[in-house]
Amino acid sequence: MSPYSSCQRGCVIHLPNALRLSLYVGRHVEGVSHPFRPNMKLPRPAAFLLLLLALSAVASTAHDFDFFYFVQQWPGSYCDTRQSCCYPSTGKPASDFGIHGLWPNYNDGSYPANCDPDRPYDASEMSDLMGGMQANWPTLACPSGDGSSFWSHEWRKHGTCSESLLDQRSYFQAALDLKKQVDLLKVLQDAGIRPDGGFYSLRGIAGAVREAIGYTPGIQCNVDESGNRQLHQIYLCVDAWGKELIECPVFPRSKCSSRVEFPPF
Ligand code: 5GP
Ligand code: 5GP
Numbered sequence: 001m002s003p004y005s006s007c008q009r010g011c012v013i014h015l016p017n018a019l020r021l022s023l024y025v026g027r028h029v030e031g032v033s034h035p036f037r038p039n040m041k042l043p044r045p046a047a048f049l050l051l052l053l054a055l056s057a058v059a060s061t062a063h064d065f066d067f068f069y070f071v072q073q074w075p076g077s078y079c080d081t082r083q084s085c086c087y088p089s090t091g092k093p094a095s096d097f098g099i100h101g102l103w104p105n106y107n108d109g110s111y112p113a114n115c116d117p118d119r120p121y122d123a124s125e126m127s128d129l130m131g132g133m134q135a136n137w138p139t140l141a142c143p144s145g146d147g148s149s150f151w152s153h154e155w156r157k158h159g160t161c162s163e164s165l166l167d168q169r170s171y172f173q174a175a176l177d178l179k180k181q182v183d184l185l186k187v188l189q190d191a192g193i194r195p196d197g198g199f200y201s202l203r204g205i206a207g208a209v210r211e212a213i214g215y216t217p218g219i220q221c222n223v224d225e226s227g228n229r230q231l232h233q234i235y236l237c238v239d240a241w242g243k244e245l246i247e248c249p250v251f252p253r254s255k256c257s258s259r260v261e262f263p264p265f
Helices: 017-030 044-061 075-081 123-136 148-157 168-181 184-190 202-213
Strands: 004-007 011-013 067-073 098-105 199-201 218-223 229-238 259-261
Touching: 067 075, 067 168, 075 218, 075 229, 098 148, 098 168, 123 148, 123 168, 148 168, 184 202, 199 202, 202 218, 202 229, 202 259
Parallel strands: 229 259
Antiparallel strands: 004 011, 067 098, 067 229, 199 259, 218 229
């Protein structure tokens, strides 16, 4: 049905719920002062204008998740968890945190996944990002690969759930930019926390990151062969545009102990 179906002396606007909501929200933004009543009669030009406002509000605010987790993994711990790992076909990665993913999330801790099977990973959109991807988002799973199956998995499972705001290239670019924005290894090393096989207090690790970026990180641990808890993944929270760090609305589940090992890689 047309949203403005009966336009003789006035227009009756039939809007889907999402449009109604954004029209209501947009009312404040756009400074429209009268309250919105669904199906109210309006002069035709005003109805068109309102419809345009509603559509632009939807275009500018619609996204179906609340924030991103930007997750980085410590390769030494990844290898210890699996009791093995395989270096990428492009060579041993640097001794640095690597990107695991940029994951759309809801404020209640749940998250969307596999949102658009019609938009598969397209390597051809990534050619100029390849150097950065290999250096910052290396794959450690076996058998060895060049990373494309890891990136394709991350795009399919997580990236397709933020495509209302970030297309594939922008999604991976946003993750690379975030990695550059926060050098986690340097932040920890500056606080005397080094990947030397020593044990460090979890509070100290979280505190060092908080001190450097202004926000508390989520920290996940794994257990190595000897039963030691290790620093495995650090979660930072990012706004839905993938740009600004934010305070985490909710933290991931964590199995860390009060002191955790930071193994070498
Ligand atoms: P695990 O069960 O090992 O913690 O997570 C397995 C996978 O589920 C992750 O690699 C990620 O793809 C997804 N996942 C786990 N927890 C979260 C979460 O809190 N938010 C999002 N968006 N994905 C998650
Ligand atoms: P997730 O846990 O994010 O849902 O799934 C990660 C998928 O990517 C798994 O199938 C895993 O085998 C693969 N993968 C490839 N390389 C890596 C890596 O370096 N780290 C992690 N966590 N998963 C990887």
